[in-house]
Amino acid sequence: MLKYVVRRVLWMIPTLFGITLVCFLLLRMANADPVSAKLQNPMRAQQISQEAIAQLRALYDLDKPWYVQYGRLVQRLCTLDLGTRWQDGRPIVDVIAEALPITLLLSLLSITLAYLISIPLGVYSAVKQYSLGDRVLTVVLFVLYSLPAFWVGTMFIVFLASGNFLKCPWTADHACFPLQGWHAFDGFAAMSRWQKLGDVAWHMVLPVVTLTYQAFAVLSRYMRAGMLETLRQDFIRTARAKGLSERRVIFGHALRNSLIPIITLIGLELPELVSGAVIVESIFGIRGMGLVALEAIRMPDYPLVITIVAFTAVLVMLGMLLSDLLYAVVDPRIKAGEESR
Amino acid sequence: MRNCSRVCLLVLCAVGSACTHGKKKDDKPAVAAPRVVATPPAKVEDSKDPWLSGTLPASEMQGEPRSGGDLTVGLSTDPPSLNTYTDSDLVASWITGHRIYQSLVNIDPLDDPEYRVVPELAERWEISPDNKTYTFHLRKGVQWHDGQPFTSRDVIATMDKIQDPTTKAVHVRAYTQELASYSAPDDYTVVFVWKRPYFLTLDTIADWSIQPAHVIAKLTGHQYNDAATNPLNRAPVGTGPFKFVTWESNAKIVIARNDKYWGKKPYLERVLFRIQQDPTVMLQLAERGEIDLVDHMTTDEWVHLNDSPLRNAWNRSKFFSANYGFIGWNLLRPMFADKRVRRALTMLIDRPGIVDKMLHGMPMPTTCHFYWKSPSCDEGLQPLPYDPIAGAKLLDEAGWKDSDNDGVRDKAGVPFRFVFMLPAGAVEGHLWAAKLKEDFDHVGIEMEIQTVEWSAFTKRLTEHTFDACTLAWGGGPRGDPTQIWHSSSIKGGSNYISYKNPQVDKLLEEARVTFDASARDAMYRKFGAILQDDQPYTFLFVRPELNMLSKKIKGARPSLMWWQFENMWLEPQAK
Numbered sequence: 014m015l016k017y018v019v020r021r022v023l024w025m026i027p028t029l030f031g032i033t034l035v036c037f038l039l040l041r042m043a044n045a046d047p048v049s050a051k052l053q054n055p056m057r058a059q060q061i062s063q064e065a066i067a068q069l070r071a072l073y074d075l076d077k078p079w080y081v082q083y084g085r086l087v088q089r090l091c092t093l094d095l096g097t098r099w100q101d102g103r104p105i106v107d108v109i110a111e112a113l114p115i116t117l118l119l120s121l122l123s124i125t126l127a128y129l130i131s132i133p134l135g136v137y138s139a140v141k142q143y144s145l146g147d148r149v150l151t152v153v154l155f156v157l158y159s160l161p162a163f164w165v166g167t168m169f170i171v172f173l174a175s176g177n178f179l180k181c182p183w184t185a186d187h188a189c190f191p192l193q194g195w196h197a198f199d200g201f202a203a204m205s206r207w208q209k210l211g212d213v214a215w216h217m218v219l220p221v222v223t224l225t226y227q228a229f230a231v232l233s234r235y236m237r238a239g240m241l242e243t244l245r246q247d248f249i250r251t252a253r254a255k256g257l258s259e260r261r262v263i264f265g266h267a268l269r270n271s272l273i274p275i276i277t278l279i280g281l282e283l284p285e286l287v288s289g290a291v292i293v294e295s296i297f298g299i300r301g302m303g304l305v306a307l308e309a310i311r312m313p314d315y316p317l318v319i320t321i322v323a324f325t326a327v328l329v330m331l332g333m334l335l336s337d338l339l340y341a342v343v344d345p346r347i348k349a350g351e352e353s354r
Numbered sequence: 355m356r357n358c359s360r361v362c363l364l365v366l367c368a369v370g371s372a373c374t375h376g377k378k379k380d381d382k383p384a385v386a387a388p389r390v391v392a393t394p395p396a397k398v399e400d401s402k403d404p405w406l407s408g409t410l411p412a413s414e415m416q417g418e419p420r421s422g423g424d425l426t427v428g429l430s431t432d433p434p435s436l437n438t439y440t441d442s443d444l445v446a447s448w449i450t451g452h453r454i455y456q457s458l459v460n461i462d463p464l465d466d467p468e469y470r471v472v473p474e475l476a477e478r479w480e481i482s483p484d485n486k487t488y489t490f491h492l493r494k495g496v497q498w499h500d501g502q503p504f505t506s507r508d509v510i511a512t513m514d515k516i517q518d519p520t521t522k523a524v525h526v527r528a529y530t531q532e533l534a535s536y537s538a539p540d541d542y543t544v545v546f547v548w549k550r551p552y553f554l555t556l557d558t559i560a561d562w563s564i565q566p567a568h569v570i571a572k573l574t575g576h577q578y579n580d581a582a583t584n585p586l587n588r589a590p591v592g593t594g595p596f597k598f599v600t601w602e603s604n605a606k607i608v609i610a611r612n613d614k615y616w617g618k619k620p621y622l623e624r625v626l627f628r629i630q631q632d633p634t635v636m637l638q639l640a641e642r643g644e645i646d647l648v649d650h651m652t653t654d655e656w657v658h659l660n661d662s663p664l665r666n667a668w669n670r671s672k673f674f675s676a677n678y679g680f681i682g683w684n685l686l687r688p689m690f691a692d693k694r695v696r697r698a699l700t701m702l703i704d705r706p707g708i709v710d711k712m713l714h715g716m717p718m719p720t721t722c723h724f725y726w727k728s729p730s731c732d733e734g735l736q737p738l739p740y741d742p743i744a745g746a747k748l749l750d751e752a753g754w755k756d757s758d759n760d761g762v763r764d765k766a767g768v769p770f771r772f773v774f775m776l777p778a779g780a781v782e783g784h785l786w787a788a789k790l791k792e793d794f795d796h797v798g799i800e801m802e803i804q805t806v807e808w809s810a811f812t813k814r815l816t817e818h819t820f821d822a823c824t825l826a827w828g829g830g831p832r833g834d835p836t837q838i839w840h841s842s843s844i845k846g847g848s849n850y851i852s853y854k855n856p857q858v859d860k861l862l863e864e865a866r867v868t869f870d871a872s873a874r875d876a877m878y879r880k881f882g883a884i885l886q887d888d889q890p891y892t893f894l895f896v897r898p899e900l901n902m903l904s905k906k907i908k909g910a911r912p913s914l915m916w917w918q919f920e921n922m923w924l925e926p927q928a929k
Contacts, residue, residue, distance in 0.1 A: 068524075101434045101603065102581035103588075111603070175638055186642040193635060198606065198644065199424070199626060298635065300604055 014341075018334070025330045030087070032326045033319050037083050040313045047073060047099060047312050073099065073315070086319050099314045108305060108317070109324075113287060115195055116301035118213075119294075120286045122221045124279075127228035132275065134229065135236020139271075140263060142241065150233075158230035166223040166296035173219065191216050193298035220297045224290050232275065239271035246270070273343045280336025284329040288321075405665045408656075408672025408900065414908055419621050423924035425907065426626045427917075428636045428645040432604045435587040438563060439516060439523040440579050448916045449607060449627060454499075455563035455592035458490050458509065458544070459556055461831065463915035467727035469831035471556045475504065475564055475593065476544075485551035485869060486534075488559070492542040496616045498566045499597040506538035511567035520575025529558050551867050553874060554834055566591050595620050595920050604629055621909075621923035640664070646904040646924075647917070653782075656900045657714045664902070671901045673912035674718055676725035677828035680891040681774075682851045687821050689770055694752040696889040700738045701745035702793055703892060708786045717895035722882055723839070725831050725914070726896055729871075730878035735886050737893065746797045756798050763798040771800040772821035777811045783824055815850040823850075826897070831914055835881065836862050853890045 048069045070076040074085050089096060095105040134154075138147045169190075172178045176188030191197075195216050196209070204212060243249065244267055252262045291303035302321065309317040404411050433446035436454075452460050458476040461469045473479075476490035496504035513536050516523045534547045548555060569586055570578060577583040585591075590598045595615045599608040607627040611620045628645055630636045633655055639645045641664065656670070683690035683699065690696060709717050722731035749755075754763040754770055763770040774790070776783050787803050794801045801822075806814065814820045827838065836843065840862050843849035861881045868874040885891070903910055909922045 097580070097582065101432075101588075102440075102579075103603070104582060108603075170635075170638070176642060186644075188642060192638055192642065192644075193630070194605065198628060199426075295632075298630070298632075304604075 018338070021334050021337075025327070028330060029323060029326055033087065033090070033323055034083065036322045037086065037315065037319060038079075040310070040315060040318060041079055043313065047314065048075060082315070086315060089316060090319060090323055095320055096316050098309070098317055099312060100308065105317055105320055109302070109320075112300060112302045112305045115299060116287060116290075116294075116303065118195075119217065119220060119224065119290065119299065119301060122217060123224040123228070124282055124286070126221065126225050127232055128275070131229050131232035132236055132272075135233040136240055136263065136268060138233065138237040139240030139244065154230040154233060157226045160226075162223055162227065162290075163292050163296060165226070166219070166293060169219045169223060170296065190219050195220075195297075195299045220293050220299060223296070224293045232278070235274050235278065236271065239274045240267060243267045243271040273340070276343055277336040277339050280332040280334075280339060283332035283335065284325050287328055288325045405670055406660060408670045408898070410669050410671050410903070410910060410912070414669060414905075414910060417908055417925065419909065419923040420925070421621050421923070422623050423621075424624045424626060425622050425647065425919065425922065425924065426628050426645050427647045427649060428639065429627050429629050429649060430631055430633070430636070432629045433607075435581060436590045436598070436601070436607075437565075437584070437587045439521065439526055439565075440584075440587060441522070442525040449609070450590055450592070451561075451563060452594060452915075453596050453919070454590045454594050454598055454609060455565065456594045457560050457562050457564060458492075459560045461557065461560050461915065463913045463918050464911055464921070466913060467725065467831065469914060471560060474560075475509075485555075485867075486548045488546045488548070488555065490544045490546075492544065493616065494542060496593050497614055498568075498593055499591050499612060500566070502566060502568050504564075504593050505541040505567075506544050507541070507567040507571075508564050509544045510536065510538050511571040512562065512565045515565070515570055515573075515575075515578055516562070518575045518578070520579075522579045526562070529561075551869070553866060553869055554832060557830070557832060564593070596625065599624070618920070620920045622919055625919050640668070640902065640904075643667075643904070646907055647910075648902040649917075651900040651902060653714055653716050653897075653900070656716070659902075667905055669903050669905055669907075671903060671910075671912050672716075672898045673901070674726060674896045675828070675899050675914055676830060676833075677826055678720050678723070678726075678896050679717075679824065679826040679894040681822060681824045681894065682891050683822050683889075684818060684820055684850075685852045685854075685890060686818055687772065688768060689754070689765075689772065690822070692752050693888055694748050695754065696892075697738060698745040698748035698752070699799075700889050700892040701741045701748070702797060702799075703790060704740045704793060705737065705894060706740060708789065709895060712785050712789070713782060713895075717897050719894075720896050721886055721893045723827075723835055723885065724833055724878060724882075725829070728831060729875040730832075730882075732879040732882050735882060738886075738889070742793070742797060749797065749799075761798060762800050769800070770798065771802070773802045773804050775811065775814065775820045775823040776803060776805050777825075778805050778807050780824070787824070818844075818850060818852055820850075824894075834862075834866060835878075836866065839881075839885075851890055853888075855884065855888065858884055 067076070074082045077085075097104050098108050134150060138150055141147050170192060174188055174190040174192045176184075176186050179189050180187045181189040195213060197204075197212050197216075201209065201212065249262060249267055252266050253259075257265070287302055288306070290301075291307055293299070294301045294303040295307070306318070306321045308314075309321065429445060431445055433443045433449070434441040435443070436446050436450055438447045438450060451457075452463075452474065456474050458474060459471050459479070460474040462472045463469070465472075473493075475493055475496065477493045478491050480489045481487070482489075490509075492504070492506055492509070498504060498508075513530075515521050516526050516530055519527075532549050532552060534549045536544065536546050538544050546555075546559070565586060569591060570584070573584055581587040588601060592598075593616070595612055595617065596609040597612045599610045601607045606629060608624055609627075610624045611622060613619065628639070630639065630645075633652065636645065636648055637655065637659075640648050656672075659665075659670075681703075683696050685691055705719060709715055709719065718726070719737050720726055721735045721737050724730040749763060749770075753765045755765070756763050758764065760769075774787060776787055784803070784805070791801045791803060811823075815823065815825075836847075838848045839853060839858055840847070840849065841854040841856075841859050844852045844854065858881055861877050861884075865874050865877045865881075868877065899912070901912070906925045907922055908925050910917060911921070
């Protein structure tokens with residue numbers, strides 16, 4: 014088991030290089046010029062001095078061949094000397110430390126909510142298979158699954174947050190939900206702890222719902238399938254034959270066994286926790302990792318993009334490893350490593 | 355939108371893109387502005403309704419100013435830093451210039467259209483008879499926001515940082531190349547000696563924000579550039595009427611009244627800049643009253659709001675600043691070398707039609723290189739009329755005839771074919787370029803439209819490898835056209851079309867050292883007449899700056915120098 018884990022972890026290193034290299038080459042091929050983006054003024058820069066451009070190029074390693082540039086990036090990544098964001102010269106560590114908690118909050122809320130709702134839904138669909146409830150639920154979930162988040166988010170803003178349709182007369186502008194951000198625009202710092210909590214919760218409602226509703230369909234389908242399969246197993250028949258109540262059969266025996274696929278999915282959710290949701294973040298103006306990454310790519314800010322990609326890649330790989338290990342933990346019949354060799 | 359406003363900082367602005375600002379005032383040597391020739395086609399309903407015409411009602415200036423209150427301003431971009439010496443950024447200069455930081459002198463922002471130079475940190479100054487030595491006597495008793503006293507050491511420290519080749523102040527350093535020396539004989543006197551006299555010297559000095567020596571003097575050039583070692587980059591400390599409070603990246607910047615300010619204190623308690631990239635959300639925030647001033651709207655947004663209920667709670671301001679769009683003909687190309695051809699092309703372009711039918715009648719026609727209200731523009735200079743028949747005749751005269759009957763004019767075996775280069779993202783530009791192509795087609799000129807990414811676009815401009823292009827210049831109240839029109843600027847300057855006219859060269863050189871404004875204006879008017887005759891550019895139009903202000907804002911007046919929060923106050927509104 015330990016050998017297996019070590020081998021997997023060692024394999025991550027070349028994989029990580031591969032990922033960052035591909036990402037770097039894609040950025041290079043886009044042929045965008047971060048220096049002119051930075052100077053914002055190629056015209057004036059030209060009138061003034063080519064030397065300024067050369068200076069900036071040297072600062073960003075852009076004057077060197079691609080392999081040297083990539084080598085420097087990797088070197089900085091390995092020594093954790095991340096440097097500063099080109100856009101505003103702030104340390105990358107600070108930028109990420111600012112965006113990461115917001116993203117974590119948003120995605121943790123969303124994932125928790127998704128699991129809390131889809132597990133009972135899946136159980137219901139499996140137990141009452143082909144009933145009217147199951148069919149209606151299936152249709153509703155697939156409709157939800159098919160609605161694009163950017164549209165739903167925009168509709169939320171127009172109908173729930175604008176104050177023109179759904180009205181909450183007790184608020185100053187009759188709007189029920191805030192339009193933008195994850196906390197009040199002004200005066201947040203002066204609030205008491207409970208006021209802050211309430212304010213953030215109020216701001217999080219629409220983004221979290223937008224981020225979550227699509228996951229219901231996927232998760233509850235997995236749950237339903239797992240449950241159906243378990244219910245056909247011999248030990249369930251045994252349990253029923255023992256005279257256990259249907260309630261205990263389902264929640265005591267079947268549920269636990271059918272959780273396997275769902276639990277392993279958690280491992281795959283890990284990268285989503287930190288990579289952020291670009292669409293939801295941009296619609297609701299929440300400055301999480303998604304927007305930071307998007308801005309970095311636009312520049313393109315090579316060190317920041319590579320940092321975020323590497324960070325996410327490591328989490329994806331760890332997530333995969335975790336879900337493989339979870340299989341073994343949840344189901345003792347799977348002995349990771351031994352079987353595969 | 356973000357990219358667009360970035361492009362505008364270039365001073366050069368893609369015509370027809372949503373950009374409306376181009377009034378960065380530290381571009382004097384580079385740029386200037388135009389003058390209207392024909393009065394804009396004022397529509398009847400426009401002139402009566404201030405909401406449609408974008409005039410702030412006179413009542414907004416009246417009333418007893420009240421102290422207190424917060425004003426929230428919507429901005430579309432977050433500045434890279436608040437240090438305009440390390441990052442040349444329009445938004446940063448709006449927020450800090452003469453507001454947080456101050457300069458030795460200021461350009462009176464409400465003195466439209468003269469924009470005279472007035473004292474700021476210097477109480478008075480003397481200029482030597484040869485116009486080379488400027489002696490400034492500094493104001494006494496001025497305090498930095500952190501309590502330290504302001505002295506000539508601060509001026510010297512700032513100049514040191516501008517001149518230090520290791521700082522990122524390259525964009526400012528260019529203007530100091532003409533500076534022979536600077537010194538501080540005592541705590542309250544500063545002397546600048548210039549190599550040559552230049553009429554824009556004071557305007558240049560008005561752009562130099564003075565930074566505190568006790569913060570920057572000990573920093574090396576690299577430390578000065580880096581936000582981690584230079585606190586001023588994220589949290590400026592100045593002497594101005596407002597002091598910096600906080601900056602949340604990409605969300606908000608807050609400044610507050612400086613209660614220890616040496617001059618007239620502002621009425622507003624705080625000004626909050628809310629950064630919102632999405633223009634739709636910006637309008638929703640405005641509707642909810644979360645923003646009091648929407649800055650730089652696009653034409654489409656403006657027209658869209660014509661019948662909006664927002665008019666009950668908001669005023670709109672339409673202001674023609676110092677900018678103009680144009681089509682530049684590369685004079686190195688054989689067909690554009692002939693002045694008759696260029697005049698013909700101008701006459702073939704239906705400029706009034708484009709303004710009315712495609713641009714909602716918003717822009718204003720122009721023929722002038724300078725700020726349209728400035729006396730450097732000749733009001734009597736009308737744009738060449740739209741006259742396709744006369745245009746075609748001129749082409750015949752110039753020898754461009756369809757001799758081989760293939761539907762395209764030619765001369766000496768060269769067909770009249772050219773590529774019209776447009777920067778990517780210039781939406782409105784594409785709209786009218788298509789019409790241009792069609793119109794040219796009717797008279798036997800083949801024009802191909804080519805969209806080019808901005809960085810490639812500028813590269814081709816400086817290398818003179820294009821046929822025709824469209825662009826805009828923006829500038830301040832005064833300008834020196836040398837950078838754009840002098841033949842010495844073909845190489846390394848902004849004379850992309852390679853315009854060379856000895857008469858113009860001589861006029862521009864003389865104007866640089868002419869300190870009598872009316873004599874200089876006369877020269878510039880003569881220069882304008884030559885341009886009109888030569889038509890190296892087809893001058894298009896001045897775009898308006900479109901803003902929306904809550905009715906509770908009083909004392910607001912549009913200016914080339916952006917909004918003057920120092921003079922604004924808030925009227926409590928019954929809701």
